[in-house]
Amino acid sequence: xxxxxxxxxxxxxxxxxxxxxxxxxxxxxxxxxxxxxxxxxxxxxxxxxxxxxxxxxxxxxxxxxxxxxxxxxxxxxxxxxxxxxxxxxxxxxxxxxxxxxxxxxxxxxxxxxxxxxxxxxxxxxxxxxxxxxxxxxxxxxx
Numbered sequence: 001x002x003x004x005x006x007x008x009x010x011x012x013x014x015x016x017x018x019x020x021x022x023x024x025x026x027x028x029x030x031x032x033x034x035x036x037x038x039x040x041x042x043x044x045x046x047x048x049x050x051x052x053x054x055x056x057x058x059x060x061x062x063x064x065x066x067x068x069x070x071x072x073x074x075x076x077x078x079x080x081x082x083x084x085x086x087x088x089x090x091x092x093x094x095x096x097x098x099x100x101x102x103x104x105x106x107x108x109x110x111x112x113x114x115x116x117x118x119x120x121x122x123x124x125x126x127x128x129x130x131x132x133x134x135x136x137x138x139x140x141x142x
Contacts, residue, residue, distance in 0.1 A: 012030055017082050021084055021117050035060060041072075044060060061075060084120065087109045
């Protein structure tokens with residue numbers, strides 16, 4: 001693998017939020033359920049590892065095209081309400097990768113800010129996914 005690249009191998013899981021703005025609980029699930037609950041379209045990309053899909057790119061949300069276009073798009077309307085740290089990840093991706101947020105995504109961030117959802121964050125929440133206890137949230141890096 002080229003230097004500077006990283007692969008994450010994780011078990012498929014779903015997330016449910018016990019309260020808006022809180023951290024998720026994440027039991028195991030199918031790959032389809034796992035991919036649909038990601039935050040941005042550039043994240044739910046996977047490569048099939050089972051014999052029927054071995055090597056196949058699993059891209060249900062045009063994430064590969066968004067990477068080519070340098071675009072960050074939220075997958076659903078409650079993305080930043082469910083997890084306000086996603087707004088900071090969007091900005092990090094923009095700055096680190098030279099991407100831009102799609103118009104709808106920028107509007108969703110504005111709604112979350114106006115609704116006060118970012119006020120519930122603490123400094124450890126903003127340090128990145130590795131700051132969360134094991135089993136609560138896995139890394140979602142590009």
